[in-house]
Amino acid sequence: xxxxxxxxxxxxxxxxxxxxxxxxxxxxxxxxxxxxxxxxxxxxxxxxxxxxxxxxxxxxxxxxxxxxxxxxxxxxxxxxxxxxxxxxxxxxxxxxxxxxxxxxxxxxxxxxxxxxxxxxxxxxxxxxxxxxxxxxxxxxxxxxxxxxxxxxxxxxxxxxxxxxxxxxxxxxxxxxxxxxxxxxxxxxxxxxxxxxxxxxxxxxxxxxxxxxxxxxxxxxxxxxxxxxxxxxxxxxxxxxxxxxxxxxxxxxxxxxxxxxxxxxxxxxxxxxxxxxxxxxxxxxxxxxxxxxxxxxxxxxxxxxxxxxxxxxxxxxxxxxx
Numbered sequence: 384x385x386x387x388x389x390x391x392x393x394x395x396x397x398x399x400x401x402x403x404x405x406x407x408x409x410x411x412x413x414x415x416x417x418x419x420x421x422x423x424x425x426x427x428x429x430x431x432x433x434x435x436x437x438x439x440x441x442x443x444x445x446x447x448x449x450x451x452x453x454x455x456x457x458x459x460x461x462x463x464x465x466x467x468x469x470x471x472x473x474x475x476x477x478x479x480x481x482x483x484x485x486x487x488x489x490x491x492x493x494x495x496x497x498x499x500x501x502x503x504x505x506x507x508x509x510x511x512x513x514x515x516x517x518x519x520x521x522x523x524x525x526x527x528x529x530x531x532x533x534x535x536x537x538x539x540x541x542x543x544x545x546x547x548x549x550x551x552x553x554x555x556x557x558x559x560x561x562x563x564x565x566x567x568x569x570x571x572x573x574x575x576x577x578x579x580x581x582x583x584x585x586x587x588x589x590x591x592x593x594x595x596x597x598x599x600x601x602x603x604x605x606x607x608x609x610x611x612x613x614x615x616x617x618x619x620x621x622x623x624x625x626x627x628x629x630x631x632x633x634x635x636x637x638x639x640x641x642x643x644x645x646x647x648x649x650x651x652x653x654x655x656x657x658x659x660x661x662x663x664x665x666x667x668x669x670x671x672x673x674x675x676x677x678x679x680x681x682x683x684x685x686x687x688x689x690x691x692x693x694x695x696x697x698x699x700x701x702x703x704x
Contacts, residue, residue, distance in 0.1 A: 419687050421445055434458040437496070438666070446684050447675040453496055453650055456666045461656075464488045481656045489656025493582060495599050497615035497629070498671075500646040501608065502559045504678070505572050507643040511539040511605045512573075513547070514556040540640050542633045545605035549578055557603055558676055562641055570677035577672035578602065582651030594625030604633050604647040615647060 426441040435457035442450040466472055467485040480488040502509055515535045521528055534556075539545040547557065560573035584599040586592060598604070598615035606612060606629070614620075617627035625631070629647060650669055659665065675683075 419684050419689050421684060431457070434460060435494070439496075445687060446682065447679060449673040450670055451498065451650075451673070452668060452670040454666045454668045455494055455652060455654075456664050458662060459483075459656055459660050459664050460490050460492060461487050461661070462490055481658070483656060483658050483661040487661065489661060491653075491655050493584065493599075494652040494654060495582075495584070495596065496650045497598050498648045498650065499613060499615070500576075500648060500673070502574060502644070502646055504559050504574055505561045505564045507608075508561065508563065508641050509559050509644050510562050510640050510642075511545045511644065511646065512558040512560055513537045513539065513545075514558060516554045516556070538640055539605060541636045541638055542604070542606055543636050545603065545639060546601045546633060547603035548583065549581065549602045556676075559644070559646055560676075566677050566680055572678045573676045574673050574678060575676045576603065576646065576648055577674050578648075579671050580669045581649065581671075582653045584651070591625075595620055595623045595628070597625055597628045597630035598647065599649055599651065600630055602649050602651075604629055605639050606632055606645050606647070607637050607639055608643040608645050612645075615649075 422445045424443040426443070428439045430437045430439070435455060438452075438454040438456070440450075440452040440454075442448075442452065444450065461483065462480070464478075464482070464486055466482055466488075469482055472478065472482070478488055480490040483489045513536075515537065517533055517535055518530050519533045520530050537544075547555075556575050557578075558573045558575045560571040562571050564572045566572060581602055583602065584593060584596070588594075588597075588600070593599070595616055609632070612629075612632050615629040617623045617625075619627075648671060650671060652667065652669065654667075
């Protein structure tokens with residue numbers, strides 16, 4: 384039985400190899416001479432907040448993907464010190480930062496940007512779906528394969544169901560779907576949040592800054608649309624006692640299935656300064672994606688006219704003086 388399966392695998396690999404070789408020959412010697420460009424429209428915003436500069440790029444791509452990039456730069460946050468060299472610092476002493484120059488310490492700190500995403504995927508009534516990627520084990524002697532992957536979909540009924548802490552070893556996808564709109568094969572149309580490098584706050588939950596910034600307790604939140612709930616840290620952040628934040632709204636645990644909902648995504652950075660950051664910090668970047676998931680019937684780039692040879696620019700050498 385095992386030998387028979389091995390032979391089948393060998394035949395499959397040979398078949399794939401031959402097909403790949405045929406495709407390469409056609410591409411090299413045949414008449415296929417086309418490519419479809421992937422064009423990106425970039426909408427940029429730059430904001431100066433205290434001594435830092437934030438550059439936010441919204442990239443709208445022809446395949447339907449929306450990429451949000453955040454770049455951090457500006458003048459580093461520092462504090463004064465009597466130290467001019469690390470040999471003056473007691474090994475047991477915590478500087479809460481890095482000695483960057485004589486009498487200057489760069490303070491360890493965090494940056495968080497909360498994105499308010501009123502999705503409205505093909506209509507206003509949407510649902511949030513957490514798609515857990517799980518391992519399923521095969522019974523003994525059924526197959527040479529011991530395990531495979533499966534996707535388990537869970538529709539969030541209330542706000543607390545949609546409070547998400549990202550975990551590397553508990554992988555999941557996060558979809559916003561319109562349950563009343565389907566593709567021709569029956570999948571609900573949707574978009575998903577593709578998380579990238581982010582950070583989670585390490586402060587005590589009762590620490591005053593954390594009470595005001597409680598939206599950093601999770602990386603993803605989903606709330607029903609409310610015109611008065613647009614600022615994750617509340618309307619007056621610096622005067623807040625933490626009683627008017629995204630965390631307070633979400634803990635009301637309102638129903639969110641098949642409702643007009645808002646998805647909140649928190650992009651974060653931990654910053655341990657180094658000497659290269661002083662005095663002007665090189666740009667540090669991170670991003671996340673909003674990616675179509677069964678929103679189109681097929682790859683939308685296939686509907687774009689291909690570039691042909693006559694469309695390409697012709698470069699001529701400049702005349703010598």
